[in-house]
Amino acid sequence: MQHVRAHVLICAGTGCTASGAAKVEAALREELAKKGLDKEIMVVETGCHGFCEMGPLVIVYPEGTFYVRVQPEDVPELVESHLYKGRIVQRLLYKEPVTHESIPNYNELSFYKKQMRMVLANCGHINPEIIEEYIAVGGYEALGKALTTMTPEQVVDEMKKSGLRGRGGGGFPTGMKWDFTRKAAGDKKYVVCNADEGDPGAFMDRSVLEGDPHRVIEGMAVCGYAIGADEGYIYVRAEYPLAIKRLRIAIKQAEDLGLLGENIFGSGFNFRLKIKEGAGAFVCGEETALLASIEGKRGMPRPRPPFPAISGLWGKPTNINNVETFANVPQIITKGADWYAGIGTEKSKGTKVFALTGRINHTGLAEVPMGITMREIIFDIGGGIPGGKKFKAVQIGGPSGGCLPTELLDLPIDYDSLIQAGAMMGSGGLVVMDETTCMVDLAKFFLTFTQAESCGKCTPCREGTKRMLEILTRITEGEGKETDIALLESMAKNIKTSALCGLGQTAPNPVLSTLRYFRDEYEAHIKEKRCPAGACAKLAGYQITDACKGCGLCTKTCPVAAISGEIKSRHAIDQSVCIKCGACMTKCPFKAIIKG
Amino acid sequence: MKTVEDLKRMREQFQSQTKLRHAGGIQIIVGMGTCGIAAGAREVMSAILDEIAKRKLQDVTVRQTGCIGMCEKEVLVDVVRPDEPRITYGKVTPAAVSKIIGEHVVNGRIVEELVVGKISQ
Ligand SMILES: Cc1cc2nc3c(=O)[nH]c(=O)nc-3n(C[C@H](O)[C@H](O)[C@H](O)COP(=O)(O)O)c2cc1C
Ligand code: SF4
Ligand code: SF4
Ligand code: SF4
Ligand code: FES
Ligand code: FES
Numbered sequence: 001m002q003h004v005r006a007h008v009l010i011c012a013g014t015g016c017t018a019s020g021a022a023k024v025e026a027a028l029r030e031e032l033a034k035k036g037l038d039k040e041i042m043v044v045e046t047g048c049h050g051f052c053e054m055g056p057l058v059i060v061y062p063e064g065t066f067y068v069r070v071q072p073e074d075v076p077e078l079v080e081s082h083l084y085k086g087r088i089v090q091r092l093l094y095k096e097p098v099t100h101e102s103i104p105n106y107n108e109l110s111f112y113k114k115q116m117r118m119v120l121a122n123c124g125h126i127n128p129e130i131i132e133e134y135i136a137v138g139g140y141e142a143l144g145k146a147l148t149t150m151t152p153e154q155v156v157d158e159m160k161k162s163g164l165r166g167r168g169g170g171g172f173p174t175g176m177k178w179d180f181t182r183k184a185a186g187d188k189k190y191v192v193c194n195a196d197e198g199d200p201g202a203f204m205d206r207s208v209l210e211g212d213p214h215r216v217i218e219g220m221a222v223c224g225y226a227i228g229a230d231e232g233y234i235y236v237r238a239e240y241p242l243a244i245k246r247l248r249i250a251i252k253q254a255e256d257l258g259l260l261g262e263n264i265f266g267s268g269f270n271f272r273l274k275i276k277e278g279a280g281a282f283v284c285g286e287e288t289a290l291l292a293s294i295e296g297k298r299g300m301p302r303p304r305p306p307f308p309a310i311s312g313l314w315g316k317p318t319n320i321n322n323v324e325t326f327a328n329v330p331q332i333i334t335k336g337a338d339w340y341a342g343i344g345t346e347k348s349k350g351t352k353v354f355a356l357t358g359r360i361n362h363t364g365l366a367e368v369p370m371g372i373t374m375r376e377i378i379f380d381i382g383g384g385i386p387g388g389k390k391f392k393a394v395q396i397g398g399p400s401g402g403c404l405p406t407e408l409l410d411l412p413i414d415y416d417s418l419i420q421a422g423a424m425m426g427s428g429g430l431v432v433m434d435e436t437t438c439m440v441d442l443a444k445f446f447l448t449f450t451q452a453e454s455c456g457k458c459t460p461c462r463e464g465t466k467r468m469l470e471i472l473t474r475i476t477e478g479e480g481k482e483t484d485i486a487l488l489e490s491m492a493k494n495i496k497t498s499a500l501c502g503l504g505q506t507a508p509n510p511v512l513s514t515l516r517y518f519r520d521e522y523e524a525h526i527k528e529k530r531c532p533a534g535a536c537a538k539l540a541g542y543q544i545t546d547a548c549k550g551c552g553l554c555t556k557t558c559p560v561a562a563i564s565g566e567i568k569s570r571h572a573i574d575q576s577v578c579i580k581c582g583a584c585m586t587k588c589p590f591k592a593i594i595k596g
Numbered sequence: 597m598k599t600v601e602d603l604k605r606m607r608e609q610f611q612s613q614t615k616l617r618h619a620g621g622i623q624i625i626v627g628m629g630t631c632g633i634a635a636g637a638r639e640v641m642s643a644i645l646d647e648i649a650k651r652k653l654q655d656v657t658v659r660q661t662g663c664i665g666m667c668e669k670e671v672l673v674d675v676v677r678p679d680e681p682r683i684t685y686g687k688v689t690p691a692a693v694s695k696i697i698g699e700h701v702v703n704g705r706i707v708e709e710l711v712v713g714k715i716s717q
Contacts, residue, residue: 003648005658007616040645061617062657085628086660125617135603136610144600258597266598 002039009059012045015052027072031079047211049124050365066106067092097361097383111362114380119327120367123211131253134214142333147267155226161337163349168322169426171415180309181227184317191224191232192320196285199398202429204353205323209243213250219326224271232273237280282453287320301501344370348414358432375409389434397426399446400506402513422513438535439518443511444472450507461504464495476536480526534595547592554584621655627672629663635670643690647697686712
């Protein structure tokens with residue numbers, strides 16, 4: 001066997017595949033063969049690094065050089081210069097948005113420096129389609145340890161001690177849930193992995209399944225042992241074909257090696273896994289709807305109790321956890337609960353993966369310890385707001401969550417602090433907004449989503465969200481009434497307390513939290529028929545600010561004579577006359593006219 | 597796979613597959629500047645890779661570097677063992693590779709007659 005001196009890692013996640021990674025890989029293999037380097041250099045397809053916006057990503061080891069936006073045309077130079085002569089191709093390196101510095105090494109990127117990649121440790125660094133690569137970095141040791149040195153009770157205790165809480169949204173203590181299911185009466189039990197991932201903007205579960213599927217499988221198997229289940233289901237939305245493909249390969253490989261199946265590690269424990277593809281309705285992520293969907297029924301929630309731990313799949317005790325929750329399990333078993341509990345805050349342990357989207361320089365996935373502040377996530381890791389714009393708020397927890405304004409940027413983030421601030425961890429989707437985002441419009445956006453996804457089973461959610469949406473729509477169109485804010489608030493409270501499932505119970509959250517922090521914006525829409533962010537098309541107006549020097553240029557420019565004012569004093573626009581042509585704004589030499 | 601020992605053996609067997617992606621181990625660095633290549637650096641590199649494969653060495657990474665200003669001494673090969681000075685060998689030929697690897701890389705005995713530089717780290 002030839003000694004392999006270099007590894008070229010090509011990201012084959014969904015993001016990089018979309019930007020052409022497969023063509024780059026083909027070009028690379030061809031070029032290496034042409035130069036006779038194909039035996040000494042190994043090309044490795046990996047999963048997502050969470051930096052998809054910069055894809056296709058290529059990393060060259062042993063140096064660890066990080067190349068971004070690599071195109072097939074770049075490949076000959078990459079091979080000749082770096083792989084043949086050992087010279088880094090400067091122009092393909094990542095440049096920091098603020099300092100414009102070229103960063104050659106993965107670990108030195110500001111995007112990765114403040115992260116603590118535990119769940120994502122292997123994503124982007126191993127080939128997810130080769131089980132040996134997972135085993136080489138310590139894979140399946142947790143399962144081996146649990147099955148051969150621990151009793152199921154000890155596994156449950158370890159999980160309890162670790163303080164891990166469910167990453168699917170609610171933050172329920174995982175060890176406690178396992179304990180309920182373990183103690184539930186019945187011989188037949190199930191383990192279910194929730195990979196429905198319905199939040200708009202969230203893609204952490206997909207990345208874990210694509211980049212490190214064995215970690216989830218191992219976590220589920222440990223759970224099966226702990227609760228006494230011999231069968232598990234992974235419920236994945238059909239829109240995730242790559243995740244499904246990698247899972248199928250991973251399950252097959254694990255079966256072939258005897259890591260799934262009968263008598264695993266000679267312990268007498270049997271465990272099998274099946275994949276169930278979901279149609280991708282948001283409500284199917286709710287656990288009771290999800291279980292109904294696996295059973296082949298319509299994905300509709302049912303009242304709880306009974307909880308799935310007592311009566312789940314086909315009426316049997318069922319432990320359901322999120323992808324990221326299961327992905328945390330192997331390291332807790334191998335490194336111990338005490339180690340894990342040392343990371344994070346008093347009541348929220350470990351790390352959380354966040355998906356950064358919206359008005360932020362580095363969109364992507366960031367895994368950080370609990371207790372980090374939003375400022376660190378958005379400015380240190382996310383690189384701040386593009387285009388010199390000002391930060392306004394961040395929506396956390398998707399349509400079930402709420403927003404945090406500038407004043408809360410230094411709040412240490414964990415499950416409880418977010419609830420107190422009127423938001424929610426949710427799945428960890430972060431949508432960053434700058435000064436040009438209208439908060440009423442934002443609330444409308446999320447409510448439109450939940451409204452469309454409501455399954456229609458109960459009235460408060462079905463009808464209530466529709467009414468709230470109508471009110472929000474009329475406010476953004478300048479038709480809002482003085483009583484609308486109070487009406488929104490009382491409807492929100494009613495829906496929250498009377499809806500059947502979490503979808504309805506949380507649907508009003510974006511409205512309540514924007515009302516809490518940006519009430520003045522609602523009032524400006526209603527009373528002054530003005531959108532301060534200048535985002536609502538029907539309300540967009542022009543305003544003259546204090547910067548006005550009274551030069552009079554705008555008066556001459558306005559085609560409908562909407563501007564008046566004494567020379568050398570501040571001018572004003574008569575909004576009832578203004579036709580919003582914007583001519584005055586471009587003319588003003590002092591930038592005194594703004595949209596909003 | 598029947599036991600935890602099987603898993604451990606498998607882990608060890610496949611570790612080299614990913615080890616390269618983590619820092620550490622012994623480094624062999626070949627000068628691949630213009631005159632290095634002209635003097636036969638590529639052939640030396642191939643000989644090094646063959647020798648490592650033949651001896652089934654683990655934990656050795658082979659890297660390249662550009663011109664370091666000693667062009668008349670090419671082909672240049674550096675060997676860095678962890679916590680030891682960086683040794684630069686000059687006028688290395690494919691024939692000399694086996695000796696450098698056998699003596700220095702494997703056994704830590706520097707091949708003095710080929711040394712052209714030492715850098716303590
Ligand atoms: C409308 C709705 C959608 C949900 N979507 C998801 C989802 O996509 N993924 C998920 O893991 N949990 C989702 N949940 C939460 C699940 O019901 C359940 O609490 C979770 O899967 C439990 O796993 P955990 O304890 O590991 O968090 C959703 C809940 C509601 C009410
Ligand atoms: S709250 Fe909404 S989604 Fe949930 S059961 Fe009722 S109608 Fe369906
Ligand atoms: S052009 Fe600008 S500075 Fe001059 S009067 Fe109009 S708003 Fe004021
Ligand atoms: S936007 Fe057009 S119509 Fe309105 S004040 Fe300016 S120039 Fe006049
Ligand atoms: S898919 Fe390549 S970094 Fe996400
Ligand atoms: S090219 Fe090798 S030292 Fe100059």
